[in-house]
Amino acid sequence: MPVLSRTQMRAFDAHAIQTSRVPSIVLMENAGRGAADVIERELLGGRAAGRRIVVVCGAGNNGGDGFVVARHLLARGAQVEAWLAGDLSKATPDCRANHDAFAGIGGKIASVPLGQSLHDLGDALAGADVVVDALFGTGLDRPIVEPLASVVRQMNEARLVGRHAGLAALDVPSGLHADTGVSLGTCIEADLTVSFAHLKLGHVTGHGAAMSGPVHVVDIGVPPALVAERSAELVEASDVRAVIHDRPIDTHKYRAGHVAIVAGSAGKVGAALLSARGALRGGAGAATIVTWPDAATTLEARIPEVMVARLTTETDREALESSIDDLLAHKRAVVIGPGFGTGDAARAVSQRILTSFGGAIVADADSFSMHAGSPEDFTVAGGRVVLTPHSGELGRLLGRTAAEVEADRFASASEAAKRAGAVVLLKGAYTVVASPDGRVVVTGSGSPALATAGSGDVLSGLVGALACSLPPFEAAWCGAFLHGVSGRAWQKEHGDRGLLAGEIADGLPAVLAALLADA
Numbered sequence: 463m464p465v466l467s468r469t470q471m472r473a474f475d476a477h478a479i480q481t482s483r484v485p486s487i488v489l490m491e492n493a494g495r496g497a498a499d500v501i502e503r504e505l506l507g508g509r510a511a512g513r514r515i516v517v518v519c520g521a522g523n524n525g526g527d528g529f530v531v532a533r534h535l536l537a538r539g540a541q542v543e544a545w546l547a548g549d550l551s552k553a554t555p556d557c558r559a560n561h562d563a564f565a566g567i568g569g570k571i572a573s574v575p576l577g578q579s580l581h582d583l584g585d586a587l588a589g590a591d592v593v594v595d596a597l598f599g600t601g602l603d604r605p606i607v608e609p610l611a612s613v614v615r616q617m618n619e620a621r622l623v624g625r626h627a628g629l630a631a632l633d634v635p636s637g638l639h640a641d642t643g644v645s646l647g648t649c650i651e652a653d654l655t656v657s658f659a660h661l662k663l664g665h666v667t668g669h670g671a672a673m674s675g676p677v678h679v680v681d682i683g684v685p686p687a688l689v690a691e692r693s694a695e696l697v698e699a700s701d702v703r704a705v706i707h708d709r710p711i712d713t714h715k716y717r718a719g720h721v722a723i724v725a726g727s728a729g730k731v732g733a734a735l736l737s738a739r740g741a742l743r744g745g746a747g748a749a750t751i752v753t754w755p756d757a758a759t760t761l762e763a764r765i766p767e768v769m770v771a772r773l774t775t776e777t778d779r780e781a782l783e784s785s786i787d788d789l790l791a792h793k794r795a796v797v798i799g800p801g802f803g804t805g806d807a808a809r810a811v812s813q814r815i816l817t818s819f820g821g822a823i824v825a826d827a828d829s830f831s832m833h834a835g836s837p838e839d840f841t842v843a844g845g846r847v848v849l850t851p852h853s854g855e856l857g858r859l860l861g862r863t864a865a866e867v868e869a870d871r872f873a874s875a876s877e878a879a880k881r882a883g884a885v886v887l888l889k890g891a892y893t894v895v896a897s898p899d900g901r902v903v904v905t906g907s908g909s910p911a912l913a914t915a916g917s918g919d920v921l922s923g924l925v926g927a928l929a930c931s932l933p934p935f936e937a938a939w940c941g942a943f944l945h946g947v948s949g950r951a952w953q954k955e956h957g958d959r960g961l962l963a964g965e966i967a968d969g970l971p972a973v974l975a976a977l978l979a980d981a
Contacts (some may be wrong), residue, residue: 494530529594719930
């Protein structure tokens with residue numbers, strides 16, 4: 463599913479209007495009708511009749527969408543009030559036309575007394591079953607200031623009182639940057655968002671996921687094929703099924719792939735074990751933890767299915783490199799970093815793997831400290847690397863703060879991918895996966911239950927297993943998707959807290975089986 467920037471969405475609309483000759487007011491009608499359908503189905507139990515709806519409209523095209531929603535819900539028997547928060551004389555032509563159409567069928571329209579008491583608006587909001595946010599659309603790039611900021615706050619407060627079934631935003635929540643997902647000061651906190659034609663970048667990054675709620679994309683009567691450019695693709699189950707298939711009957715463990723987990727150190731063996739568990743549950747035929755001698759003693763016999771190999775204690779660099787080469791012989795993929803340490807010996811191991819190992823490399827955790835400020839270090843591996851950082855780790859790699867990464871996750875991941883010559887999997891509620899060739903996808907399969915220690919270790923092992931048979935980019939986004947689905951499946955049974963990282967791994971076979979069964 464395409465994910466568009468606001469510039470790309472404008473180009474899509476312009477092409478539909480100017481080339482395909484679909485009038486803008488027809489696009490608005492289709493968008494508003496689709497939004498009314500979603501609101502009735504998702505927030506009103508499938509029946510709008512008799513329910514009280516308040517639609518708060520701006521004077522731009524987002525407000526016009528709101529008036530269309532108001533008209534359709536009124537026609538279905540709802541009690542609808544529209545409140546105009548703007549100057550009607552300055553409304554866009556399509557907004558004015560739909561304002562008049564709503565009034566023409568008997569719709570009630572009130573003006574928000576901007577700069578004055580909002581008591582009457584507050585009463586209307588508190589008495590509504592559903593409030594619809596149609597103040598600002600994708601074009602907003604500045605903070606909402608007074609007096610409109612007070613209107614937004616009243617709409618948010620109304621969610622917590624009265625008879626509310628929900629607060630629905632049209633296209634993007636007012637106050638959310640449509641590209642970065644950053645909250646521009648005061649922002650609508652929606653229970654759901656209806657996005658027109660395509661997802662927007664802001665829905666799946668920054669604060670966008672939290673502020674938007676579940677996002678429902680509605681058709682506006684223009685074929686998706688008209689999208690000439692998109693910023694990213696949202697990964698869906700069908701995409702994963704297209705690259706992961708049932709295995710041939712004669713598959714053996716080495717064909718399935720042997721993954722080396724270069725991880726663990728004294729006091730941090732759990733990270734290595736979880737990564738190995740993720741690899742095995744993700745389909746690797748064999749997994750060997752390659753670690754320091756003191757950690758190896760602790761690890762042996764902890765999981766019978768996992769082999770353990772000891773790095774040399776020799777301080778001579780040539781001996782260490784020879785040891786690494788021997789231990790990684792015949793391995794299809796290597797995961798390096800979880801709990802491994804960042805000392806000189808660890809750095810030497812990392813450098814040797816990047817320069818000499820011929821298979822796929824998944825770098826996680828301590829790898830980002832070892833190469834802090836130097837993403838170019840990974841270019842020596844020739845495009846075979848997947849980096850799996852969270853925002854703090856990516857910030858460390860790029861020499862900036864986690865907040866700076868979060869301010870534009872797509873740009874940060876893409877920059878790192880280009881500089882490192884590697885695939886970057888930036889973990890989050892919506893995980894961004896960027897390739898050095900410019901491809902970007904985002905996965906929305908995750909769950910708040912995944913916020914548990916060791917979750918990322920499992921993911922690194924899973925990506926390593928998938929990289930035994932898939933190119934790095936596909937291994938990364940398939941791994942992120944499956945990891946998220948496993949967490950979501952656990953949440954469905956147990957709730958959004960208490961998940962142990964090992965349970966994410968243990969859920970993977972069922973997730974894969976269900977996915978392939980639907981093929």
